[in-house]
Amino acid sequence: MSLEIRIATSADAVDACTVLRRSIVECCAPDHRHDPAILEAWLGNKTPQMVACWFTSPNNFALVAVDAGVVVGVALLTRAGKLALCYLLPEAQRRGAGTALVEQLETQAKLWGIKALQLHSTTSGQAFFVKQGYTEAGNVRSPYGVETIFCWKALDPSCLVAGDPQVDPKRKRFCNCNGA
Template identity: 65%
Template sequence: MSFEIRRAEAKDATAACEVLRRSIAECCVLDHKNDPAILDAWLGNKTPETVASWFASPTNYSLVAVEEGVVVGVALLTAAGKLALCYLLPEVRQRGAGKALLACVEQQACSWGVKALQLHSTATGEEFFARQGYLRAGNVRSPYGVDTVFFWKQLDGTVCDASKPKRFCGCN
């Protein structure tokens, strides 16, 4: 389990887009229930051009997880403290890449002075975020027709203490 976590670059957009599309289509069946209308709506903005624009935005902090030269995960934090993306290729789930991405996102949020992170989780990701200390705060219907779980996490001294080495974060 050796993942490189680094800032996403424009050249990563096509591979990151593939991560998003495969993760949603293959791992989030509980959410989209193989409904073509929901999948089309959910995947509609998952194009290399759109992903590249997300990466280029100065208000976003975008990361990729790379294993043996291949992009296997992607995460995106907004300056407002929202974790907008955290997706992995199906074959690397439960191997530490998600935790590594999340640790780096949390450290970046701390460096920005963000006091709490928020996210909308799929049913598929719900237990992962709960295990990482995120608290459920209700359900929210997504614009593409999927019920999501609203989560948040207070970024306290244990998360933001830069003097403590982070087990998963090698992103700086």
């Protein structure tokens, strides 16, 4: 794999949209269970026009993973500290692209002064995010009808206090230290 991670541009929107849609349909089947209503809701905003808007928003930082000239992954961080997207083509999984995307988003979050990241993981992505150091903090139903796992990760050691799962795994508590 000749992997390149770079900032996404609106010119990447069509290819990134393909990554999102294929990843959801093919890799997240255990989550949507091929339910047409769930798929329609989940894929509804995954259009090239919407993806281009996400990429150009000053409130977002978006990356693409490119292998041999092909976009194989897409990830997006919001200024609010949410890792909103992290999707790979099925054939790009378990080859380092996801880890590289998350690491670069975390670096950007630190540059923005974000102390902790949060995300809603599918069960399909759960093991990946745990491996990246994210702590599970309960289940949340998505607007499109999929049960997700709320996860977070402290980027600043001041977020780690007694009772936090990264210090005390028996107690689950979300660090909300990004607030003003």
